[in-house]
Amino acid sequence: MFNWKLLKTIYLYDGTLNGLFTIAFDCYIFKSIPSNIIFEDNYISNFLDTAIYIKTDNEKSSRIWNGLYNNVSYDTLYNCYYAFLSCQKNKEINILKYILKAFIDGPKINTMLHIDYVLEVMKLRKNVLHESHRLKGLTRLSEINKNLFYASIHPDNNVIELLGHFFIKRFPLQNLILHDKNRNLLFLYNSQNPNNYEIISSPSNFNISNYSIEEIEFQNLWKTFFKNISIKERTNPRLQMQYMPKKYWQNLTELK
Amino acid sequence: MDIQEKLEILSDAAKYDASCSSSGSNRKNSSNGIGNGDISGICHSWGADGRCISLLKILMTNCCMYDCKYCINRRTNAVPRATFTPREIADLTIGFYKRNYIEGLFLSSAVIKSADYTTELMIQAITILRNEYNFHGYIHAKTIPGSSQELIDQLGKLVDRMSVNIELPSNDSLKLLAPDKSKLDIVKPMSYISNKLENNQRLLSTFSKKRNFSLSPVTKYQKEKFVPAGQTTQMIIGATPETDLKIIKLSESLYNTMKLKRVYYSAYVSINKDSCLPTLDKPPLLRENRLYQADWLLRFYGFHADELLEEKHPNFNTFLDPKCDWALRNIDKFPVEINKASYSMLLRVPGIGVISAKRIITARRSFSLNFENLKKLGVVLKRARYFITCNGKYFDKISSFNPSFINENLLMLEKRSTPSKNNYSQLSLFENSLPTKGDVIKCLTGNF
Numbered sequence: 001m002f003n004w005k006l007l008k009t010i011y012l013y014d015g016t017l018n019g020l021f022t023i024a025f026d027c028y029i030f031k032s033i034p035s036n037i038i039f040e041d042n043y044i045s046n047f048l049d050t051a052i053y054i055k056t057d058n059e060k061s062s063r064i065w066n067g068l069y070n071n072v073s074y075d076t077l078y079n080c081y082y083a084f085l086s087c088q089k090n091k092e093i094n095i096l097k098y099i100l101k102a103f104i105d106g107p108k109i110n111t112m113l114h115i116d117y118v119l120e121v122m123k124l125r126k127n128v129l130h131e132s133h134r135l136k137g138l139t140r141l142s143e144i145n146k147n148l149f150y151a152s153i154h155p156d157n158n159v160i161e162l163l164g165h166f167f168i169k170r171f172p173l174q175n176l177i178l179h180d181k182n183r184n185l186l187f188l189y190n191s192q193n194p195n196n197y198e199i200i201s202s203p204s205n206f207n208i209s210n211y212s213i214e215e216i217e218f219q220n221l222w223k224t225f226f227k228n229i230s231i232k233e234r235t236n237p238r239l240q241m242q243y244m245p246k247k248y249w250q251n252l253t254e255l256k
Numbered sequence: 257m258d259i260q261e262k263l264e265i266l267s268d269a270a271k272y273d274a275s276c277s278s279s280g281s282n283r284k285n286s287s288n289g290i291g292n293g294d295i296s297g298i299c300h301s302w303g304a305d306g307r308c309i310s311l312l313k314i315l316m317t318n319c320c321m322y323d324c325k326y327c328i329n330r331r332t333n334a335v336p337r338a339t340f341t342p343r344e345i346a347d348l349t350i351g352f353y354k355r356n357y358i359e360g361l362f363l364s365s366a367v368i369k370s371a372d373y374t375t376e377l378m379i380q381a382i383t384i385l386r387n388e389y390n391f392h393g394y395i396h397a398k399t400i401p402g403s404s405q406e407l408i409d410q411l412g413k414l415v416d417r418m419s420v421n422i423e424l425p426s427n428d429s430l431k432l433l434a435p436d437k438s439k440l441d442i443v444k445p446m447s448y449i450s451n452k453l454e455n456n457q458r459l460l461s462t463f464s465k466k467r468n469f470s471l472s473p474v475t476k477y478q479k480e481k482f483v484p485a486g487q488t489t490q491m492i493i494g495a496t497p498e499t500d501l502k503i504i505k506l507s508e509s510l511y512n513t514m515k516l517k518r519v520y521y522s523a524y525v526s527i528n529k530d531s532c533l534p535t536l537d538k539p540p541l542l543r544e545n546r547l548y549q550a551d552w553l554l555r556f557y558g559f560h561a562d563e564l565l566e567e568k569h570p571n572f573n574t575f576l577d578p579k580c581d582w583a584l585r586n587i588d589k590f591p592v593e594i595n596k597a598s599y600s601m602l603l604r605v606p607g608i609g610v611i612s613a614k615r616i617i618t619a620r621r622s623f624s625l626n627f628e629n630l631k632k633l634g635v636v637l638k639r640a641r642y643f644i645t646c647n648g649k650y651f652d653k654i655s656s657f658n659p660s661f662i663n664e665n666l667l668m669l670e671k672r673s674t675p676s677k678n679n680y681s682q683l684s685l686f687e688n689s690l691p692t693k694g695d696v697i698k699c700l701t702g703n704f
């Protein structure tokens with residue numbers, strides 16, 4: 001890009017957005033760009049590269065956070081957040097370049113789609129939002145006992161927080177446990193404490209198998225409805241599968 | 257009769273309604289309530305017929321005093337009958353909604369005792385939902401032909417969307433097949449709702465002017481707002497002899513004069529035997545699909561019905577979609593130069609949808625586009641390549657602009673992409689178009 005120094009070094013970080021923003025801050029100050037950025041747990045060392053670990057510094061990361069928000073645009077900050085939730089391997093280096101370029105070019109960055117990494121960030125964002133929108137519909141909440149609801153999901157991207165927000169707004173009075181089984185993450189919400197939620201990692205054997213009596217009744221009613229609402233003369237499993245790919249079926253009450 | 261049996265009968269009887277959209281409302285939740293609207297709508301599942309399931313679509317009752325010939329619930333059919341109580345409807349809706357099965361309720365009904373009596377039952381159910389359960393999710397109610405204006409008014413203040421089904425595309429067909437319903441029964445409530453909606457607009461502008469002084473008028477406005485997600489209608493295709501031209505002209509005038517949000521087309525399924533009705537082995541799904549494609553062109557692509565069809569060719573081409581067909585008949589308007597063409601002309605290029613056209617306009621501000629760039633932007637060139645140039649150049653291997661060559665190639669594409677089985681749906685339209693945010697979502701959700 002801009003005539004900054006291209007380092008041969010790989011930067012490792014803790015896998016958080018603040019960690020990536022810390023790196024962005026350092027790069028901005030030293031006018032240099034690493035050859036790659038990798039989450040430390042995923043890094044397999046190799047005696048040909050040099051890798052250094054950059055420690056997350058909340059002071060630095062909030063400078064980037066505020067800088068994007070105040071001097072570039074709200075959308076640009078959010079594009080970084082959404083793209084960061086992606087499961088794509090090389091997302092970090094593209095987001096980094098996008099941030100640095102955004103500080104140079106301002107809000108018009110988001111129209112510069114001929115630049116590879118800008119287009120890439122836009123694609124990641126779209127992909128993440130697409131999956132999260134889909135799961136807003138395709139997640140089933142089951143009542144474990146009075147007013148405590150549980151749902152398991154298997155998303156490609158890390159959308160648990162986006163989904164959690166959505167459910168809290170919609171069901172502020174329901175206690176909720178969302179379970180990302182691909183990442184072993186739990187999103188916890190207690191309706192007594194409506195301004196708060198937590199995301200923690202779950203024990204790998206965490207499982208729910210007991211439901212309230214009312215729950216079983218409603219599951220049966222839902223299955224009945226699902227069966228009866230489709231028109232026999234129009235049966236078209238291919239089309240059904242196209243809109244609702246098989247990978248979602250494991251979490252859908254009506255298809256179990 | 258237990259609730260399970262009632263649900264079985266009354267969802268089965270409701271399934272012929274094509275609409276299941278939950279878009280167009282951004283109703284907010286309250287801190288002690290349940291539910292909110294999502295402006296672009298959310299699909300929760302897809303049935304075995306590939307249609308999206310977004311709302312709990314049920315009838316209040318299927319006991320009908322009328323005898324519409326095409327309808328499964330007609331008085332003279334021997335089918336099991338059931339009626340929900342208003343509370344059963346409300347409890348079922350909340351139970352489903354809490355578990356995130358649905359975006360809300362689509363309540364319709366056969367006519368029991370009288371139109372007003374039926375509408376009152378519906379209002380009771382919805383009032384329980386809104387006032388007792390504090391439900392702010394989506395509600396779509398169908399109006400019962402012949403019910404009074406006061407009741408329509410009450411209903412309209414409670415729900416997000418209303419529909420008045422036009423049922424059949426001409427007055428003659430209506431007389432023949434739905435002898436108990438008059439054209440007036442349909443047009444009156446429709447134009448009443450449409451006038452009220454215009455009022456909405458006026459209300460909104462006065463309240464938003466006042467917004468700086470206090471918040472309360474806005475809240476008040478939300479309470480008073482009448483069917484915020486607008487009204488829709490539906491007609492049955494293939495039970496009566498109207499041409500495609502007649503049908504899309506009707507839709508066009510409904511969009512223009514009644515400000516409808518959507519017209520739904522429902523391929524006729526032969527359920528009843530009657531001398532006035534055709535016997536079809538299969539519902540005319542391809543025809544339904546073509547009508548949806550054309551409808552899309554009317555609403556989002558700036559086409560007029562008269563451009564798409566004419567008296568000499570009053571029906572759509574079975575082999576080519578309406579946009580390709582139009583382009584080939586108007587080949588003198590092509591090729592279009594990507595770096596210069598107006599937005600409205602870009603939209604007329606086969607294969608270029610709303611999203612692609614917008615992207616092209618944005619991107620070409622900072623640099624001049626070639627075919628490689630278009631691909632990167634995600635513009636699908638499969639069809640478009642025959643109709644465009646980039647900086648005066650044709651797509652590779654296309655050396656000149658030759659209509660019969662284009663025709664052959666498009667037909668070949670179409671053959672390859674037309675699935676052998678009846679894989680048509682109103683939903684597949686989303687492939688290359690993303691109309692206004694409010695109408696629908698990308699998410700290629702196919703949510704209507």
Ligand code: SF4
Pocket residue numbers: 320321322323324327328329330331365366367
């Ligand atoms: S009024 Fe006509 S269309 Fe409606 S339920 Fe009765 S018979 Fe069917």
